[in-house]
Each structure stands twice: as C-alpha cells, then as structure tokens.
Amino acid sequence: MANMAQALRMALHYAEEKLGVTDIFGEDVGPPLGGVFTCTQGLRTTWNSPLDERGIIGMAMGIALAGGRPIAEIQFCDYIYNTVDLLKLAGNTCWASNGQWNLPMVVMTPVGSGIRGSIYHSHSFDASATHIPGWKIVMPSTPLDAYGLMLAACKEQNPVMFLIPKALMRIKGEEPIPGEPGEDKALSRLIDAPLGDRSQWKAQWPDTGEVGIDIGQAKVVREGRQVTVVSYGRTMPLCRSAAEVLAGEGVDAEVLDLRTLWPYDWATLKASIEKTGRVLFVNEDTEVTNFGEHLVRRTTDELFYQLLAPPKLLAGKFVPGIGLADTLETASVPQEHDVVQALRELATQAP
Amino acid sequence: MARDAKKLEVVKAAKQGKKPAAAKPRRTSRPEAKVAQPAAVTAAPKPQPVSAFKPIITRSDELPLDRALLLRIHDTMVKARCLEERLIAMYKSGHGYFWIGGPGEEAFNVPLGLLIKKGEGPAFDYLHFHYRQSATFLALGEEPLGAIRQMKNTASDPYSGGRNFAGHFSKREWNLCPVSSPIEVQYAMAPGTAHVQKRFGGDGITIVTGGDAGTAEGDFASCLVWSSRPGQELPVLILVTNNRWGISTPYGQVQGVERLSDRGAAFGMRTKTIDGNDPISSYLELKEAFEYVRTERKPYLVEANVSRLFGHSSASGANLIKGEPDCLELFEEKLAAHGVLSRADAKALRARYVEEMAELARQAKEEPLPDGSTIWEHVYFGEGPPDPLPKG
Numbered sequence: 001m002a003n004m005a006q007a008l009r010m011a012l013h014y015a016e017e018k019l020g021v022t023d024i025f026g027e028d029v030g031p032p033l034g035g036v037f038t039c040t041q042g043l044r045t046t047w048n049s050p051l052d053e054r055g056i057i058g059m060a061m062g063i064a065l066a067g068g069r070p071i072a073e074i075q076f077c078d079y080i081y082n083t084v085d086l087l088k089l090a091g092n093t094c095w096a097s098n099g100q101w102n103l104p105m106v107v108m109t110p111v112g113s114g115i116r117g118s119i120y121h122s123h124s125f126d127a128s129a130t131h132i133p134g135w136k137i138v139m140p141s142t143p144l145d146a147y148g149l150m151l152a153a154c155k156e157q158n159p160v161m162f163l164i165p166k167a168l169m170r171i172k173g174e175e176p177i178p179g180e181p182g183e184d185k186a187l188s189r190l191i192d193a194p195l196g197d198r199s200q201w202k203a204q205w206p207d208t209g210e211v212g213i214d215i216g217q218a219k220v221v222r223e224g225r226q227v228t229v230v231s232y233g234r235t236m237p238l239c240r241s242a243a244e245v246l247a248g249e250g251v252d253a254e255v256l257d258l259r260t261l262w263p264y265d266w267a268t269l270k271a272s273i274e275k276t277g278r279v280l281f282v283n284e285d286t287e288v289t290n291f292g293e294h295l296v297r298r299t300t301d302e303l304f305y306q307l308l309a310p311p312k313l314l315a316g317k318f319v320p321g322i323g324l325a326d327t328l329e330t331a332s333v334p335q336e337h338d339v340v341q342a343l344r345e346l347a348t349q350a351p
Numbered sequence: 352m353a354r355d356a357k358k359l360e361v362v363k364a365a366k367q368g369k370k371p372a373a374a375k376p377r378r379t380s381r382p383e384a385k386v387a388q389p390a391a392v393t394a395a396p397k398p399q400p401v402s403a404f405k406p407i408i409t410r411s412d413e414l415p416l417d418r419a420l421l422l423r424i425h426d427t428m429v430k431a432r433c434l435e436e437r438l439i440a441m442y443k444s445g446h447g448y449f450w451i452g453g454p455g456e457e458a459f460n461v462p463l464g465l466l467i468k469k470g471e472g473p474a475f476d477y478l479h480f481h482y483r484q485s486a487t488f489l490a491l492g493e494e495p496l497g498a499i500r501q502m503k504n505t506a507s508d509p510y511s512g513g514r515n516f517a518g519h520f521s522k523r524e525w526n527l528c529p530v531s532s533p534i535e536v537q538y539a540m541a542p543g544t545a546h547v548q549k550r551f552g553g554d555g556i557t558i559v560t561g562g563d564a565g566t567a568e569g570d571f572a573s574c575l576v577w578s579s580r581p582g583q584e585l586p587v588l589i590l591v592t593n594n595r596w597g598i599s600t601p602y603g604q605v606q607g608v609e610r611l612s613d614r615g616a617a618f619g620m621r622t623k624t625i626d627g628n629d630p631i632s633s634y635l636e637l638k639e640a641f642e643y644v645r646t647e648r649k650p651y652l653v654e655a656n657v658s659r660l661f662g663h664s665s666a667s668g669a670n671l672i673k674g675e676p677d678c679l680e681l682f683e684e685k686l687a688a689h690g691v692l693s694r695a696d697a698k699a700l701r702a703r704y705v706e707e708m709a710e711l712a713r714q715a716k717e718e719p720l721p722d723g724s725t726i727w728e729h730v731y732f733g734e735g736p737p738d739p740l741p742k743g
C-alpha cells in the first residue's frame with residue numbers, strides 16, 4: 001500500500017488533472033528531483049523555484065490573486081519562519097478587504113522530528129501556524145488521510161497549511177487509496193521515479209478517485225471508555241500503540257486523530273471527553289503557548305463539571321532545538337513510553 | 352516651428368530614445384534642488400556610465416502632449432491634492448485616527464493611472480500599490496468618497512469596511528490588490544500575478560509600486576530575481592518612487608547605490624530613473640516602459656524621483672514641508688506659460704474641488720461605524736464565522 005509520499009503524489013496528480021491546480025512549485029520540486037521527499041515526482045505542473053522562501057509564498061499569493069490555484073512547498077518547515085508576515089498577510093487578505101479577495105492556495109511543508117534531523121530539520125510548525133488566523137491547517141497521520149486532505153485542500157477557497165509529518169512519510173498505509181494497485185512493488189513501478197537518468201521517465205498514474213475526507217473532521221481511531229487521547233501527526237501512531245499497551249493493563253483508551261487543527265472538530269472531541277471524563281492532548285511542538293494548551297483551556301472552560309481529572313498536555317520540551325544525538329532527540333519530544341506513562345497516570349488519577 | 356510639428360518631433364524622438372535637436376532648457380530659475388536628474392533609459396544588461404544616458408525628453412518651449420490630455424492630467428492632480436488635503440484636515444479635526452497618503456507624487460501617479468489597462472482578471476493589469484497612490488486610483492476613475500470613508504473608518508468604506516488605514520485601497524473589479532502596511536510585501540506577490548498573465552497570453556501586465564527605503568527589504572530583491580529568470584521573464588513594471596526618505600532616515604545615510612534603478616541592470620532588465628515631479632516627462636517615460644512590458648513580456652524597473660510634501664504621515668505632523676518642489680505648482684506654471692490653462696482657471700478648479708471634498712467629508716461624517724459583531728465576517732471567504740470559536 002502507498003506510503004504518505006506516494007499518496008500525496010497521487011493526490012497532487014488528481015488535483016492538477018481534476019481540481020484545477022495550476023502550479024506545484026518550490027525548491028527542487030520540479031524535475032529531476034521531484035522534491036527532497038519525492039512527493040512531487042512525475043507531475044505535470046511542477047517547477048523549480050529560486051531558493052527564496054519569501055519569494056515562494058509571495059508567488060503563491062500572486063498566482064492565487066490572479067485566479068490560479070497554486071501549491072507551494074517549503075522544503076522544511078524550519079525554513080518557513082522568514083515568511084511569517086506573508087503568511088499573516090495571506091491569512092488576512094480576505095478579512096482586510098472586507099471579503100473582496102480570497103487566496104485559494106496550499107502551502108505544504110514537512111514538519112517535526114523522527115529522522116534525526118538535528119536543530120534545523122526537526123522543527124514543528126503547528127503551534128506557530130495556529131497563531132495565524134485566516135488559514136485552514138491540516139496534518140494527516142496516514143497515507144489515506146494525506147490523500148483525502150490534499151484533495152480537500154485543493155478545493156478550498158482559502159489558504160490551507162498542509163503539514164506533513166516527515167517521520168511518517170515512508171510508512172505504508174493500512175487502508176488503501178481507492179484505485180491504487182494492491183501490490184506495493186506495482187505501485188512503485190508506476191509512480192516512483194527511477195534512479196539515474198529520469199529524462200525519459202513518465203509516471204503511470206493509477207486511476208484514483210475521491211475519498212470523502214473533508215477539512216474539519218477528526219477521526220476516532222480507537223474506541224474506548226476510560227480516557228481520551230487526542231493527537232495528530234508523528235505522535236498519532238504512538239498514541240495508538242500506547243492505547244494497546246494500556247489495554248493489556250485493563251485501561252480502555254479512546255484515541256482521536258484531530259487531522260485538522262483549524263477549524264477543528266470540537267463536536268467529536270467534546271463527545272469523547274464527555275464520555276471518558278479524562279483527556280490527554282499529545283503533540284511534539286514546544287509546550288509553552290502550544291496548540292494543545294488551547295484545547296486544554298477549551299476543555300476546562302466548557303466541560304469542567306464533566307471531568308474526572310485535570311486535562312493534560314504532553315508536548316515537546318521548551319528548548320531552542322532538537323539535538324542530533326538520539327538521546328537528545330528522544331529527551332526532547334514525546335516517545336511512546338512517555339505517552340504510555342502520561343495516559344496511565346491520567347487514567348488512574350483520583351482526587 | 353509650428354507647435355504641432357515640434358510636438359511630433361519630440362514624440363518621435365521620445366520613441367527613439369533621442370534628444371530632440373532643438374530642445375533647450377527653458378527656465379533656469381526652477382528650484383532644481385530636489386528635482387530628479389534627467390530621465391535616462393538603459394539598454395540592459397550593460398550598466399552605462401551616467402553621462403551616456405539619453406533623456407527621452409528635455410525641457411522645451413512646446414509641450415509634447417496634446418491639450419486635452421494635459422488638462423485631464425492637471426484636473427486629476429488637483430482633485431487628488433484636494434482629496435489628500437481634506438484627509439489631512441479630517442485627521443486634524445478628529446475625524447480619523449491616522450493619515451498617510453501621496454500629496455507631492457501626483458505628477459507621477461496620475462500619468463501612471465492613465466496608462467493602466469483597467470479591468471478584472473489576467474487580461475487586465477494587476478496593481479500592487481502602496482499607501483501613497485490615491486492619485487493613481489482617481490486617475491483610474493475612482494470616486495474620492497471611498498478614500499474619505501476609509502479615513503473615517505465607516506462601515507461604508509468600500510475597500511476595507513472600516514478595518515484599515517487611509518490609503519489602503521482594494522478593488523477587485525480593477526485588479527487593485529489590497530494595499531497592506533508591511534513595507535515591500537507587494538514586490539514578493541507581483542511576480543505571481545505576472546506569472547499567471549504570462550501564461551494567459553494577452554497584454555495584461557503587473558505593476559508594483561513602493562518607496563525608496565523599502566527597497567532594502569529582501570522582497571525587492573525577490574521581485575528582481577523572480578521576474579528575470581532566464582526564459583521565464585515576467586511582464587512586471589517595477590516602480591520605485593524615490594522621495595529620498597524612509598520616515599526620518601535620509602536616503603544617503605542607508606543606501607549606497609546612486610540610483611535605485613541601477614539595481615535592475617545586474618538582472619539584465621531595462622531600467623531608468625525619471626523625473627516624477629514632471630507629469631509630462633512621467634507620462635512619456637512610463638508610456639515607453641508600459642509598451643515595452645506589454646509587448647516584450649519582460650520586466651522594466653523605473654525609479655521616479657518625487658517629493659514628499661506633507662512629511663511621512665500624521666505621525667510626523669502632516670504639515671506642509673518647505674523646500675520640496677511642488678509638482679502641481681510647477682505644472683500650473685508651465686501650463687500658464689504655454690497658454691494651456693490660465694492661473695485664474697487653475698485657481699477656480701482648485702476651489703471647486705476643495706468644496707467638493709469638504710462636502711463629501713460632511714457626508715461621510717454622518718455615516719455609521721461598522722458594528723462590532725462584524726469582526727467575524729470574512730475570516731474565510733464565502734463562509735460564516737469559523738465554527739470552533741466562541742462567538743461572544
């Protein structure tokens with residue numbers, strides 16, 4: 001089954017053929033490389049940009065202003081920070097013009113740790129992105145969700161920030177994308193660019209279709225009765241396996257994949273938290289002014305009297321970077337054992 | 352030589368980038384201190400020594416534009432000046448929180464507006480302006496009431512509904528992209544609209560304007576890089592109005608480049624520095640640049656030397672600054688000397704516009720502010736308020 005990079009490639013192909021996407025561009029996005037994570041190999045509308053992140057975001061905004069439908073890639077979210085005022089501008093263009101202008105554009109960027117990327121290839125961007133109103137922000141944790149959310153993003157009338165957890169980029173999915181060949185090697189032969197000379201190579205696209213995933217829908221990944229854990233991106237699979245570990249200890253955890261950070265699916269979160277009375281939010285961005293803190297605040301404000309324990313946040317340590325050494329990275333961002341421990345404590349906490 | 356024949360010759364010379372033989376400086380007593388150097392056209396890529404630049408026009412006894420156009424330019428310049436003076440008066444009498452605008456740049460901004468191909472979509476020109484371009488907007492045919500309403504931040508402000516500062520226009524029907532406060536971001540977006548236009552075909556171009564100090568931002572360099580990629584050159588008219596100030600910082604203190612237009616030469620683009628205080632020169636120079644960008648589908652960088660007549664903004668008092676050449680005053684002098692428009696008629700026109708703007712301001716003063724509950728509108732295009740937010 002497709003991994004996330006392949007799923008995104010198939011979604012981008014669908015989007016440029018059927019959803020009116022006009023330009024997929026960024027540093028090394030076009031041939032021959034097709035993106036440093038291979039997400040843009042074999043596509044028709046890709047091109048290589050100058051090495052200029054502000055120029056990339058500005059170009060996307062200009063294309064969108066003129067009626068095009070761009071998808072811009074920032075090679076690593078670590079390098080998106082010098083574009084923040086342009087991201088703010090993209091987020092406020094509709095509002096500032098009192099509804100006259102809109103920017104149908106997607107910015108996609110790999111985020112987070114997990115590939116031993118050291119200080120400048122391990123950053124998260126969800127805390128910063130959720131400080132910028134006017135955007136829709138998504139972050140899939142499976143290839144199928146990546147595929148579906150990319151299609152949804154390409155139908156949007158508003159700017160969409162598409163955060164790709166790079167640690168999950170090469171993990172194969174468990175649910176097929178409708179139309180993809182059943183056998184892994186067959187898919188690779190169709191859509192992975194060959195090593196060496198690629199000048200004559202053309203992708204053979206499987207006939208994939210719509211999957212009905214919209215922006216703003218969380219997913220119940222595992223049903224449970226005693227404690228809720230809400231996550232997205234790299235830490236999502238850790239929460240799933242932590243729930244299985246705890247099931248062995250007699251703790252029944254419900255696992256939610258938020259998938260869209262903004263505007264998020266409060267109805268699904270609320271229903272789960274009301275059921276279990278206990279909630280743990282998990283992500284790997286630095287924990288001070290973290291998006292999970294907003295979710296904790298909302299939970300406290302709206303569901304206080306239904307809670308059996310204080311809502312908790314497990315997130316990255318508030319340190320300036322993620323160090324290269326394995327010991328430093330694992331000490332900085334949540335690992336499976338951290339989730340197990342936090343969930344266990346929360347599930348058994350009594351006044 | 353008959354006036355018309357002379358005019359033809361000058362225009363012809365202008366087309367060829369030559370100096371007309373008979374053209375001589377007419378007045379020597381003009382205040383030259385802040386007036387631009389003569390217009391100069393470069394044939395990029397090779398930067399040329401300053402002395403080799405050939406002016407399109409020089410001062411002449413005759414005016415190289417026809418009377419109707421001269422009068423139209425003058426009329427719009429007066430209208431724009433009266434609008435800005437009214438906005439300043441509104442600020443000073445408590446009918447607005449902040450003023451910023453373009454009095455002193457009319458001689459450049461009006462011809463610019465007259466040369467724009469106005470409309471919606473990539474077949475027409477995309478406009479990425481900054482906050483000193485009311486005169487361009489009026490030259491496009493906009494009514495001044497909108498600017499007055501924006502100054503008063505009324506709900507009826509057609510550009511931002513009371514959300515943004517004076518001079519921060521936006522008009523989608525005319526491809527006028529929202530003017531925003533962060534300096535220079537428009538230069539990062541301009542290649543994007545031009546990219547769509549190049550692919551679309553036709554003769555629509557992108558026009559981007561900003562000040563001299565802002566060219567130090569990386570976005571200006573981005574614009575030069577992205578619009579001059581080999582084989583992918585973009586139809587962008589890159590304009591810089593050089594008033595030799597960034598708020599309180601003089602140009603010479605922070606910019607080592609003698610002429611900002613020279614920065615384009617390294618990118619192989621056509622460049623020139625023009626006299627933005629002279630509407631005739633501005634018109635002809637801009638026309639040549641417009642035609643080049645429209646037909647060649649390649650960038651052109653034009654620097655216009657202009658005045659800043661009322662200082663930076665209301666933050667510096669918005670009072671008339673002495674010693675800056677006033678382009679309107681100079682133009683009226685010229686029109687009178689050439690028998691195009693008498694001093695008395697110019698004065699009467701001004702009086703009419705003064706009264707018209709005062710009346711519009713009286714009207715706007717009665718209009719309501721936007722309701723506080725409207726803050727939730729237009730967060731997203733075509734959608735109601737974002738769902739997860741408490742609305743209270």
Ligand SMILES: Cc1ncc(C[n+]2csc(CCOP(=O)(O)OP(=O)(O)O)c2C)c(N)n1
Pocket residue numbers: 483532533534535561562563564565566594596597598663
């Ligand atoms: C990115 C940014 N930095 C600083 C400011 C504050 N600011 C507003 S106008 C201005 C000076 C601009 O000078 P220039 O580009 O020459 O344009 P002018 O106002 O002279 O026309 C500054 C520093 C801003 N608006 N945006």
Ligand SMILES: [Mg+2]
Pocket residue numbers: 562563564592593594595596597598
């Ligand atoms: Mg300036």
